[in-house]
């Protein structure tokens with residue numbers, strides 16, 4: 001037996017199953033959005049290694065140059 005961390009429900013672990021797959025099955029049945037979101041977040045994190053703040057700094061000099069000219 002296991003406990004769902006999301007809804008607190010008791011998850012039955014069938015004979016021959018380990019807790020992991022049983023919990024995953026519960027999530028796909030009861031919290032499918034959460035499973036899909038987790039995957040999407042992981043992919044997004046892989047695609048975007050680190051958010052940079054350089055965008056603002058790049059824009060600033062152009063504004064200064066324009067005001068001078």
Ligand SMILES: [Zn+2]
Nearest residue numbers: 004006007030
């Ligand atoms: Zn649950």
